[in-house]
Amino acid sequence: MIVPQVDTAKIFCTIFILLFFGNVARAQKSITSRILDFDKNDVVEDVSVRIQNTDKGTYSNQDGFFTLDGVADHDVLVLSKIGYTTQQVRAGDLKSDVYLFQEVSALKEVLLRSFSSSQLKRVVPDQIYLSQNDIEKLPFVLGEKDVIKLIQYTPGVQQASEGQSGILVRGGNASMNLTLLDNIYLHNTAHLGGLFSAVNSDFVNSLEFSKAGFDAAYGGRLSSVTDLKTLKQPDTTHFQGSIGLLSAKLTGNIKLNKKNSLLLSGRRSYLEIFKPFFNDENSILGKKKNYFLYDFLAKHDSELSEKSTLQTTLYLTSDDFKDLTKGRNRRLSWGNLLLGTTFKYWVGDGLSSQTTMSLSNYKISFSDNDFPYNYNAHSSFNVFGVKHHFLWDKENYVLKIGAEYNKNEVLPKKVAANIQGSPFEILNQETYNYDEASVFGDVEFAVRGKLEAKMGLRLTSYITKENALVGKEEFFSFEPRVSFKYSLLNNQALKVSYHRLAQFVHQASVGAFSLPADFFVVSTEAVKPQFVNQFSLGHSYEKNSLQLNGALYFKRVSNYTEFENGSLNNLLSNNLYDDILTGHFNSYGFEASLNKKINKLTAQASVTLSKTIAKFDKINQGNYFSATFDRPVNISAIAHYALSDRIELGALFIFTSGQNYTRPQDIRIVNERPIINFEAKNASRFPNYHRLDLSCTYSFKPKGRWNSKLNLTLYNAYNNKNLFQTSFSTEGNVDDSYIEIKENRDYLFPFLPTVNWLFSF
Template identity: 70%
Template structure:
C-alpha cells in the first residue's frame, strides 16, 4: 500500500468516526494527605453533569463512561474541595484537611512504586506513566521508559533494545501478551518494536524474577496489551516521519477487537536533510512497520480467550560510497490465552503460541560480496494456577518450548566467483520447566517472596552436535523490611541458567548477532546475582537506590572477530567461553507535584570479562561495559491545553574490537585485530524538547498538535562504525580504514495526535 493511500485511510477512519465517542472507566482511591489513610464517603461529581459516585470504606470510587477531558469535583466536609480532569486521575488521589488546604491537588502516587513491592528492582508502568513521557518525534515509547531507569541502557547506538547490568541483548526476555518477542528494536533508536498506543501495562524486573519466567539472565519485560473495550474508540497520529492508528472495537457483548498499525516514511523527507553520513543520506533508505491485532472472546463471566497476532518489519539499504549494504529483520507472533476464574481466590491461565524472527544482511565489505540469514523460532505452551489470598499469594505451573535456530546461512563470492561455504544446520532443542512462587508476610514489617524453577534442556543431534540433556535448579528469594511507612530496605538473590548463547559482532551497531545452543563444549550460561535496595516515598517524592553484583559464567565471545565467522564451517570453532563480573550503584529520583513530573537516574557500573584464550587470560572491558549512564526527563502540563517535555541522555560508548588489516590466505579473508574491546564508541548524548497543544475538544473527537525538537544541539552520535579497504581481492594484505555513520541530526517534526 502506498504512503498516500495509508494517509487517506487514516483520514477516512477519522472522519467516519463522528458517531463514536471516546469514553472509559476511571477508578481511583482517595487518601488523606496527612495520614495517607483512605477517606470514605467523598462526593465525586462531574461538572455540569448529573452524574457521580461516593468513595467506599477503602476510599475507592468508580465512574463509567467518562472522557479524558471531563472534570471531577471531589468534596467532603473537613477537606478542601478540589477539581481534577479525568486524564490526571492517578491510582491514588490525596485530599488535604481544611486547615492545611492546598490551592491545587497534589498527586503523590506512583504506579511505578517500588516501596509497595517485595522484590527490589521490579517496576510496574501503567498507561499514565507512558503519557508523562516527552514526545520523541511524535512518539511516546514504552521501551524507552525502561531505558530511563537505573541499570538499563539502550543497546548499541542506533537500536532501541536493552542492555541490563552488563548483559547483552540475548539475556533479556520480552513477553507480549505472554508470547516471546525475540527482537524489540527498530533501527535508529527512535522507535522500539512496541507501539505504546496498544499497551495497557508493563512490568520490568532486573532481579528477583518470578519463577514463572526463565531461560534468560538479565531482565524480564512483561507487556500487556489493552483490555477489551467497553465502547469503541480510535486513536492515532499523523506526522512528518510516521503514521499510526489504534482501534479498540466493541463488536458485541462477547467479542471485541484491538487493531493497531504503524509505518514510517523517512524516504519522503530525506531531501530536507542533506547529511550523507546520517541515516537520512540520499543514498540510504529505511522504513519500518508493525501491526497488531487481538481478538477477545468472553466465554462467560469467569472465562475469556484472547488471540494476538503481532508483526514487525525493518528494511535498511545503504549504497553510500560504493557500498551495497542491505538489512532486513522482523518478528511474527501468534498466540492464544485462555483465562478462567474458578473462585474469588483461584484462577488459571493457559497460553499456546509461536514466535518467529528472521534477520538477513548483505554487504560487499572486505572486499567480498556476501549475504547471510539467521532465524529463531519458538513454539510454546504455558499453564499456571494462581491462589491470591489475603495471607499469601501462590503461583504454580509448567512450561514447554520447542525451539529451532539457524545461526547463519551464507552465500559469498570474490570477483563474482562463488566461494564454497559449508553452512550451519538448523539446531532443534526443547526445554521443559515446572515452577512455583510463594509471597507472604513474615511479620508486620517483613515480607518474603520465594521462588523455585526446575528446567530441563534437550538438544537434538545434528552434523555438528551430539544430543545433550542439561538440567538446572534455579532458586530465587526476595525480602522486604519496611522500616517506616515511607521507607523500606530490600534484598534479593537469584541463580539462573540460559541455554542459548549470543555471539555479538561488536564492530557492527546493528542486530547482526549469531545465536547458538549449549553443547558438550559450550555449557549453559549461569548467573548468580545479589541486589540490595532502598526505597523512600513521601509527598510526591520517590527515591530509589541500589547496589548489585552479578557473576556470569560460560559467557561467549568470538575469538577472531565477526566476518571470519561468516565463512566458518563450524561456528563453534571460533567461540570462546569465559565469565564476566558486573557491579554498580544505581540511583533514581522522581518528583510529582500537581502538573509537574521530573525524574532523573544515574548508574555507575563496571563490567569486566575474562577468557583464557583472550588478552592473555587477563580481564578486559566487556562489550557492553558502559560505566556512566545519566538521564533526566521533565513533563509539565501548564493547563488543559499545553504540555511541555524535555529529555537529556548521556551514556558511555560501547566497546568494540577494531580490525587492523586483512590477510588473504587460500582465498579466505583473515582479519588481524587490535586489543580485545580496546576501542570505544564516542559517548552518546543528546537533548530533546517537545511542546504539545491540545485543541478544544469537540463533541465527537479530540486532538493534539505536537512539535518535537530532536537532538537540539545536533550532536553527531554514531550509529555504526564501518570499515573500508584499499587493495584488490588477490592482494595478500589489505589495509582497513575506520569510518563512522552518524545517527539522526537535529530534526524538528510536527505530529497530529487524535482520538475519536
C-alpha cells in the same frame, strides 16, 4: 375416632417459610467481577470486597478480579480501598465491571504518580509496574510516546549499540532479556536504530519490568523480563492515532458486543519522503539510503462466561534498510511474527488458572561488501510454546505453580559469499532444535511483623536434537529466587534479593555491522549453558510528592561466550563453535533515581555508575578486560511542565558511555585465504552518546468525544553527532600480502524537528 384439628394458618406459614428460605438458599451463588478505576479505565488491585454485616470477603487480584462464593442477590457488597470512595452494590445488580472513583481531598501537595510506580508496596526490588496512565506521561520522541524507551530511562538500563536492537541491563547483552507480548515471546524489540521500538505504545495497557528477583514463571534469560499486556475490552468503541512528518498510526479498540471486542493497531513510517532535505550522506536520512518500517496488531477478546475469557493475538513487525553510499551495497530486512491465545478461568475463592499456546517467528537477512567479500546471509529464531499456571490470590499469601514447554528452532546463519566475483566455499550451519521443559512455583507472604518475603523455584530440562555440529545433549537447571522486604517506617523499605537463572542460547554479533545482525547458537557439552548469580540490595523512600530509590547490585555470569577471531571471520566460518571461547563476566554498580513534583513541574532523574569486566583464558593473556557492554556512566533526566490547561512542555536528556568494540587493523593473506587481524579485545570505545529532546504540545478544545493535540518535538536539539554504525573499507587487493583497513563512521539522526497531530474519539 378422634379427628385432630388442623391449624390451617400455621401450616400455610410453615410452608411459606420453608419455600422462602429454600429459594434463598437456592439463590446463593458464586459471583465474579472486575474492579476498574473510573478515571483511568485501569484495573484496581487489592480492593477489599466484603458482604455487609458479615466477616465474609476477599480482595481483587492483580488483574482487578475477585470471586465470592455463597452470595445471595440481596446481599450488599462493600468495596473499599485507600484513595478511593467506598462503594456499595447489591450482589444482584453486580455487573462484569465495577468502577471506583478516586477520592478527592484538599492537599497542599499532590501525590506524585511518576514514570516509575511506587516501590514501597512491592517485595521484589528493582521491579516496575506501569499502567496506561504512566505511559501517557512519557516524553515525546519524534512525536511518539515509546513504552520501551521508558525502560531505558530507568537506572541500570541502557539502549544497545546505536542501530542494534534491545536493551542492556546491568552489563548483559541484548540476548539476555526476555520480552513477552500478551504472554508471547517477542524476539526483536526495536526498529532501526532503536529510534522506534517494535511495540506501538498506543495498544499497551500495562508493562511490568524486572531486573532482579524474577518471578519463577519466567525463565530462559539472564538479565531482565518485560511483560507487556495489550488493551482490554472497552466499555465503548475507542480510536486513537497520529499523523506526523515521519510516521502515522491508528489504533481502534472496538466493542463488537457485550462479550466480544477487537483491538486493531497499525503503524507505518515514510522517512524516504524527507531524504531530499538531508544532504549529509552520513545521516540515516541521507541520499542513496532508504528505510521503512511497519507493524500491525490484531487481538480478539471474548468473555466465554462470567468466569472465563479467551484472547487471541496476532502481531507483525517488518523493517527494510538499504545503504548504497560510499560504494556499499548493504541491505537488511527483518521482522517478527507472533500468534498466540490465552484462556483464563476464575475457579473461585481466589483461585484462577491461565493457559497460553503461542508461536513466535523471527527472521533476518542481510548483505554487504565492506571487505573483500560480497556476501548475503539469513538467520531465524522460532519458538512454539505452551504454558499453564494456577494462581491462589489470598489475603495472607499469593501462590503460583505451573509448567512450561518450549520447542525451539534456531538457524544461526546461511551464508553465500564471493571474493571479487569468485565463489567462497562455506559450510552452512544446519538448523538447531532444542526443547525446554520447566516446572515452577513461587509464593509471596508476610513473614512476621514488617518483614515480607517472596520465594520461588524453577526446574528446567534442556535437550538438543542431533545434527552435523551438535550431538544430543541434555542439561538440567536448578534456579532458586528469593526476595525480602523490611518496612523501616511507613514511607521507607529495605529490600534484598538473590536469584540464579539459566540461559541455553548464546548470542553472536556481526560487530562491524552495527545493525540488528545478531544470530544465536545453542548450548553443547563444550559450550555449556550460561548461568547468572545476582545479589541486589535496595532502599525506597517516599514522602508526599517525592520518590527516592537506590540499589547496589553484583552479578556474575558464567559460561559467557566471545568469539576469538572476530565477528566477520565468524560469519564466514564453516563451524561457529571453532571460534567460540567461554569465560565469565562480573558486573557491579550503584543505581539511583529521583522523582519529584513541584506544582506544575514533574521531574525524574536517574544515574547508574557501573563496571562490567570479563575474563577468558585465551583473551588478553587471561586477565580481566572491559566487556563489550561495559558502560560506566549512564544518566537520564525527564521534565514535564503544564504551562496551562492547553499547553505542555517537555524535555529529555540522555548521556551514556560509548560501547566497547574490537577494531580490525588489517587483512593478511595466508595460504591464499584472507584473514582479518584485530586489535586487542575491546581496546576501542565508541564516543559517548548524548542528546537533548524538547517538545511542546497544544491540546485543542474537546468537541464531544473528539480530542486532538498538536505536538512539536525538537529531536537532538543541539545536533550532536551520535555514532550510528561503524564500517570499514580496504585499500589494496587480494593479490597483496597485506591489505589496509580504513574505518568509516556514520551518524544517527541529526537535529530533526517533527510535527505530529494526535487524535482520539
